[in-house]
Amino acid sequence: CAQLLQNIYKTRAFKRYLSIKNITAVESSTAETEYTSLLQYAEIECKDIPTFHAEHFDQLSHELFGDKDKHYPFVYREWDGRYYFRNEGEPQKFAALLLHCHTKGRDLTVKADLEIQYADIRAVEILRSRYWLLLMKREAAYQVSYLIRAAKIPCQMAEFEWRRSDLVFLVLKKTDYRTAQIVEALVHRHFPLGVVEWGRYLCTHLVPFRNR
Numbered sequence: 001c002a003q004l005l006q007n008i009y010k011t012r013a014f015k016r017y018l019s020i021k022n023i024t025a026v027e028s029s030t031a032e033t034e035y036t037s038l039l040q041y042a043e044i045e046c047k048d049i050p051t052f053h054a055e056h057f058d059q060l061s062h063e064l065f066g067d068k069d070k071h072y073p074f075v076y077r078e079w080d081g082r083y084y085f086r087n088e089g090e091p092q093k094f095a096a097l098l099l100h101c102h103t104k105g106r107d108l109t110v111k112a113d114l115e116i117q118y119a120d121i122r123a124v125e126i127l128r129s130r131y132w133l134l135l136m137k138r139e140a141a142y143q144v145s146y147l148i149r150a151a152k153i154p155c156q157m158a159e160f161e162w163r164r165s166d167l168v169f170l171v172l173k174k175t176d177y178r179t180a181q182i183v184e185a186l187v188h189r190h191f192p193l194g195v196v197e198w199g200r201y202l203c204t205h206l207v208p209f210r211n212r
Helices: 002-006 038-045 054-065 092-104 121-130 138-150 177-190 198-204
Strands: 009-019 023-026 072-077 082-085 109-119 131-137 155-161 164-173 195-197
Touching: 002 121, 023 038, 023 092, 038 092, 054 092, 109 121, 121 131, 121 198, 131 138, 131 177, 131 198, 138 155, 138 164, 164 177, 177 195, 195 198
Parallel strands: 023 082, 072 109
Antiparallel strands: 009 109, 072 082, 131 164, 131 195, 155 164
C-alpha cells in the first residue's frame, strides 16, 4: 500500500502569467490562529500595513513582485482546485496586497513558475482495487481498529499529514469480504460525516488545471 501511495502524487511545471486574485492560500505562516481564509488572515494580521490607496497597492506590488525578469513560485492543486503562493517569510505583505485587490477591485498579473500537483488516477484505481483507505478522526480510528482486530481481520493505521495530527488513515485489505461490510457501515450508516474514503475522494474531486 505504501509503495502504491508513492506512485499517486505527481507534478508538472509551467511558466505562466497568473492573476493573484486566484490565490487563496500560502505555503507557510507562523500565525498560531487557524484562519478560514487568507483574506481573514489579512484582516487580522495585517492591520499595520496600509492598503487604502492606489499608492499602497503600487508599493506592495513592487516590493513583492517588482523584479520583471523573475518568475515567482506558485502551486495549483488539482484535487481541490486551489492556487497557493510559495512564500518566503511571513506572508503579511502578500495577504495585505490580496486584501486590497478584493476590497478595491484591483488585480495584478505576475510571472509565475507554476507547479501543478495532481493525483495519477490510474495509480489511484490500482490502490482502490486492493485497499480501503478510510480517513478518520484518530480517536474513532483507534476504537474501530480494536473491534476489527478482535474479529481477526487485519488492519493498519497510518498518519495522514503532520499538520493534521487529529486525522489518521485506517487501512483494510479488500481480500476479506467482511471488510466491504465494515466500510459500508462506517461510511454510510454510522459516520456519514466522519469518514472519507480516500481513493474515491481523489477520483471524484478533480479540477484540471486551466491557464487562468
